[in-house]
Amino acid sequence: MILVTGGCFQGKKNYVREKFGLTAEELTDGGTCPMEALYSAKALYHFHEYVRRLMEAGEAFSLEGLKEKNPDILLVTNELGYGVVPTDRFDREYREKTGRVCCQIAKEAKEVHRVVCGIGTVIKGG
Amino acid sequence: MLILVSGGSGSGKSGFAEDLVLKLHKKPCLYIATMVPFDEECDRRIMRHRRMRADKGFDTLECYLDLKSRDVTGYGTVLLECMSNLTANEIYQEGGAGSRCVEEILTGIRHIYSQCTHLIIVTNEIFSDGIEYEEETRKYQACLGQINQKIAAWADLVVEVVYSVPVVHKGTLDEIGKGAL
16 A cells, blocks of 8 residues: 655646556546445545545445455545634544544555655655 | 654644653653633544543643643653644633733743653644635734744754654654663
């Protein structure tokens, strides 16, 4: 498992395509894909939107399930949580949940990359 | 040693800071809690943090305002969480420092650190959501930004936690827990 994080519009997709030699077709959009695509995708971006969709469906993320079915997946997520506490309750819970899920993934991942201005830094493993 | 731990919401900064305290091996340990239990959501957050540190041997001191009047004599390590709450309390709560919040809090930090061996302060990155808030909220952001900068300037170690992964901005984690402290 590999996690790539960073703010929005930082060039994360281009970074993973170059860094890991992926084609556009190999990148699955977590905001629109079927939910089960998580377990077959080579790489999934907009993972924060995937977490939001799980929450909206009242489902929980299962790290165990992902480890079992798709342990080598590359996940790309926006780095949320760097703002003032949102006034809307769902927004608060969403950024918190995304954080907790990404902490779980980062602990499991063999590499964590962080992309700023298109430049990736390996902050774990690598 | 003075340590500043920062990070976004849900980044795992609290768990990381608690682990740092354990690695420093300087007991007894005190947790200074700053969140006012306004409502059920705050209660849940507070309970979650209590569960997280349940077996870690902390005493707890609730401090919503006026850090500079607190006595922590006798404690080896103090963990203060979280600077963003304390700052909001001082600005918005009745009896808080209001416009003097930056000086009051910085005085409080120096006061606490003068009484213990290690002080770990958890703060929060609330500066990068790209939203231009109203004056009151911008004032809060400005105060916390100034406080964070000052603590970082004093600190021996500054760590940002990114989804549980420490990113060191000042100092080094290598010495922690090796008895060099």
